Amino acid sequence: MTAEVNVTGSLRRRLALILTGGAAVLAVILFVVVRALTSQIAQQEQDNILSASLSSILDSAAIIDGQLQLDFPYASLSMLGTPADDRVFYAIYEDETFLSGYGDLPAPQQLRIDRPEFATHLFNADPVRIATGARTLIGTDGPRVISVSIAQTQDALALRLNGISRNVAILGIGFFVMASALALWAAATTSDQLMRLTTSVTRRGPQDLSPVAKPVPSEMVPLVGSLNTLMARLDQSLTQSEDFIAEAAHRIRTPLATVRAHAEATLQRVENPENRKALHAMIRAIDESSRAAGQLLDHAMVTFRAENLEQVDVDLNELLSELVQRMKPVAEMKDIALTLETEGPALILGDPILLQNALRNLIDNALKYAAAETAVEIRVKTEPTLTIQVLDDGPGFAADEVETLSGRFVRGKDTGNKIGSGLGLTIAQAATEAHGGHLSLINRPEGGACASLHF
Amino acid sequence: MRILAFLILLAAPVGSIAQIWEDRQVFGPEGAAETLRIISSTDTSFFAPIISDYITTYPDTAVEYLVTSTAELDAAFRSSPAQYDVVISSAMDLQLKLANDGFAARLSDIDHPDWAQWRESLFAFTSEPAAIVVNTSALGALPVPNTRQELIELMRAHPDTFAGKIGTYDVRQSGLGYLFATQDARASETFWRLMEVMGSMDAQLYCCSGEMIRDLRSGQLLVAYNVLGSYALAQAQTVSDDGQTLAVILPSEFPTTMMRTALVSQQTAQLQSAANFVTHLIALQSAGDPANFPLPPLSAAPETAGQTTISLNPALMTYLDALKRGTFIKEWENAILQGE
Numbered sequence: 001m002t003a004e005v006n007v008t009g010s011l012r013r014r015l016a017l018i019l020t021g022g023a024a025v026l027a028v029i030l031f032v033v034v035r036a037l038t039s040q041i042a043q044q045e046q047d048n049i050l051s052a053s054l055s056s057i058l059d060s061a062a063i064i065d066g067q068l069q070l071d072f073p074y075a076s077l078s079m080l081g082t083p084a085d086d087r088v089f090y091a092i093y094e095d096e097t098f099l100s101g102y103g104d105l106p107a108p109q110q111l112r113i114d115r116p117e118f119a120t121h122l123f124n125a126d127p128v129r130i131a132t133g134a135r136t137l138i139g140t141d142g143p144r145v146i147s148v149s150i151a152q153t154q155d156a157l158a159l160r161l162n163g164i165s166r167n168v169a170i171l172g173i174g175f176f177v178m179a180s181a182l183a184l185w186a187a188a189t190t191s192d193q194l195m196r197l198t199t200s201v202t203r204r205g206p207q208d209l210s211p212v213a214k215p216v217p218s219e220m221v222p223l224v225g226s227l228n229t230l231m232a233r234l235d236q237s238l239t240q241s242e243d244f245i246a247e248a249a250h251r252i253r254t255p256l257a258t259v260r261a262h263a264e265a266t267l268q269r270v271e272n273p274e275n276r277k278a279l280h281a282m283i284r285a286i287d288e289s290s291r292a293a294g295q296l297l298d299h300a301m302v303t304f305r306a307e308n309l310e311q312v313d314v315d316l317n318e319l320l321s322e323l324v325q326r327m328k329p330v331a332e333m334k335d336i337a338l339t340l341e342t343e344g345p346a347l348i349l350g351d352p353i354l355l356q357n358a359l360r361n362l363i364d365n366a367l368k369y370a371a372a373e374t375a376v377e378i379r380v381k382t383e384p385t386l387t388i389q390v391l392d393d394g395p396g397f398a399a400d401e402v403e404t405l406s407g408r409f410v411r412g413k414d415t416g417n418k419i420g421s422g423l424g425l426t427i428a429q430a431a432t433e434a435h436g437g438h439l440s441l442i443n444r445p446e447g448g449a450c451a452s453l454h455f
Numbered sequence: 456m457r458i459l460a461f462l463i464l465l466a467a468p469v470g471s472i473a474q475i476w477e478d479r480q481v482f483g484p485e486g487a488a489e490t491l492r493i494i495s496s497t498d499t500s501f502f503a504p505i506i507s508d509y510i511t512t513y514p515d516t517a518v519e520y521l522v523t524s525t526a527e528l529d530a531a532f533r534s535s536p537a538q539y540d541v542v543i544s545s546a547m548d549l550q551l552k553l554a555n556d557g558f559a560a561r562l563s564d565i566d567h568p569d570w571a572q573w574r575e576s577l578f579a580f581t582s583e584p585a586a587i588v589v590n591t592s593a594l595g596a597l598p599v600p601n602t603r604q605e606l607i608e609l610m611r612a613h614p615d616t617f618a619g620k621i622g623t624y625d626v627r628q629s630g631l632g633y634l635f636a637t638q639d640a641r642a643s644e645t646f647w648r649l650m651e652v653m654g655s656m657d658a659q660l661y662c663c664s665g666e667m668i669r670d671l672r673s674g675q676l677l678v679a680y681n682v683l684g685s686y687a688l689a690q691a692q693t694v695s696d697d698g699q700t701l702a703v704i705l706p707s708e709f710p711t712t713m714m715r716t717a718l719v720s721q722q723t724a725q726l727q728s729a730a731n732f733v734t735h736l737i738a739l740q741s742a743g744d745p746a747n748f749p750l751p752p753l754s755a756a757p758e759t760a761g762q763t764t765i766s767l768n769p770a771l772m773t774y775l776d777a778l779k780r781g782t783f784i785k786e787w788e789n790a791i792l793q794g795e
């Protein structure tokens with residue numbers, strides 16, 4: 001039975017979504033940051049080479065005979081050779097006067113003597129990195145400032161950055177895939193804990209209201225705690241109502257016995273057939289009520305004992321033969337042959353009183369519904385599992401009632417005028433289930449019913 | 456007086472509309488769909504087979520082949536880059552500067568070794584050493600010099616024999632001569648001593664290899680320094696009518712090797728045909744069949760081991776710097792123009 005539950009989303013999906021989303025964001029951040037860092041480093045490298053080239057040109061500056069000489073070495077430009085064959089531009093100025101190189105190369109606004117200035121500009125249709133430096137030479141006519149700009153296109157840099165970007169992208173995707181796998185696994189493990197709790201609660205028998213004993217993660221403690229409390233309260237109120245029923249049955253049975261005794265006594269004295277008939281009906285009603293009360297007490301007893309099951313060795317053969325002996329007189333009243341067939345030792349660990357109660361109810365039912373001068377057989381089978389069958393030649397069960405007959409106070413429709421409370425099969429089933437077995441009701445192909453207890 | 460003449464020549468506006476070509480030839484069919492204008496510093500005789508082969512492959516293209524000196528070529532192309540489709544020059548420094556300044560189109564489809572190209576826009580297709588060429592007939596009993604040092608010693612020992620009979624490039628006029636001189640100066644101090652000695656011998660200065668070889672054959676020159684090996688070898692193999700024989704010597708201590716390069720103008724209107732031409736040129740170079748590629752191909756480079764091939768690198772622009780050039784030319788003039 002699953003009651004309707006309102007559902008909003010899924011914890012597992014939400015968890016997986018948050019974690020994979022986070023991983024995606026982190027992967028993108030990783031890509032952006034690593035790419036920015038490496039491009040910074042690559043740019044730094046280019047700047048260093050430009051700076052070295054620049055200083056080698058500046059170092060070659062000298063004033064000879066009042067003339068500025070700038071005999072810069074071949075290496076100044078050859079060190080700027082790259083695998084991508086980057087273009088190289090330069091410009092040399094003396095006190096703002098263009099001396100040689102590329103006159104249209106952009107120069108910085110403010111010149112610094114102490115260290116080179118770097119900038120990126122678009123020159124000759126290509127982005128170029130420009131390093132500009134200056135040096136002061138003292139001539140006879142005063143100081144002269146020599147400034148040199150050296151520029152290089154960024155093809156090799158772009159080529160390297162593309163390579164790095166590709167690698168970093170692969171790294172980012174790999175990170176994302178691994179993080180996603182981890183996220184899915186984490187989500188699965190988390191929801192698995194919930195599933196395990198659900199399974200353990202679902203698998204319980206209908207009578208099992210004991211607290212959840214399996215260890216659970218700390219986050220689930222409040223849930224399991226309130227579940228346990230709820231079940232304890234439920235158990236308590238169930239016990240209370242069972243107690244109340246048992247108490248009520250007990251209270252009713254005693255006055256009923258008195259009433260029956262009075263009715264019997266009165267029957268002896270009454271001559272009028274009409275009155276006798278009325279008294280017979282009364283006695284019969286009292287018997288039914290008294291039996292119901294007894295069954296109620298039995299049921300309460302079975303429920304209690306099932307919860308606190310006693311574990312002793314019980315010989316079912318012995319227990320049954322004793323029962324048969326005891327029920328023989330009842331059978332003989334209807335001329336029914338009550339027989340017991342055993343195969344071998346039938347030992348079981350359990351509560352003899354419960355088992356006896358269950359079997360007595362089954363035999364009682366068989367005797368009640370079997371026709372006079374028929375046979376009721378009790379068979380004990382040990383193979384493949386221990387099974388006790390009670391067979392009669394009665395009308396059998398109605399096909400549509402087999403499933404519901406073991407319910408409380410449920411009685412077959414064609415029970416006629418037979419006395420019954422509707423608790424017999426319920427008791428038999430509860431007692432069997434307490435021993436880990438189950439009750440099955442089938443109709444025999446040759447007619448009659450077969451009630452079996454399988455352990 | 457000579458300096459003044461040179462200065463006037465340098466100052467004269469080059470690349471004007473009325474360009475004076477050393478040679479101008481048109482190959483291919485009349486009224487072809489496209490006419491490639493190739494501006495080159497290489498003599499037509501070397502390129503005629505290459506162009507013929509190209510036209511056989513692409514029959515609806517005509518080729519106009521224009522020859523001028525490297526320096527003039529550079530100036531002409533810079534002043535009107537849209538007028539020319541392909542630029543071929545032996546002055547690697549000027550060519551590299553053209554590519555660096557964005558005059559060359561990038562041709563990414565051409566499969567060429569890394570060391571023989573720059574920025575997928577400048578492609579080397581020959582490998583040619585600078586040689587010392589000696590007229591052995593005129594030298595008589597004197598030993599043939601194998602290194603610069605030996606040449607210096609020979610000249611010092613026989614100043615009267617060599618006076619006025621030594622030729623080399625005028626580096627102020629010839630782009631290739633300037634390239635060879637600067638690379639020599641970069642490699643060794645011997646270069647300056649050689650220039651000093653040549654200067655004291657009243658060296659003759661030339662604009663081009665062809666004229667130097669012509670004067671060698673006529674006996675006007677005994678020795679020419681830094682002549683293009685390819686031109687010299689072509690001449691040396693054919694013994695001249697007057698019985699003069701030439702010896703081509705690759706200086707064994709540090710031979711300077713130049714690579715002829717080609718580029719396609721960034722502003723060409725016929726990019727596909729121009730690219731086809733360069734691709735074809737490189738393919739012919741790889742095949743190396745002297746019948747249709749009479750220049751020394753790149754693949755021949757390893758045979759003359761020990762050569763220092765000038766590499767395609769932005770450093771080539773170093774000596775093109777106005778300050779550097781000024782300093783170098785001044786030093787060179789001091790060394791070689793002692794008599795004036």
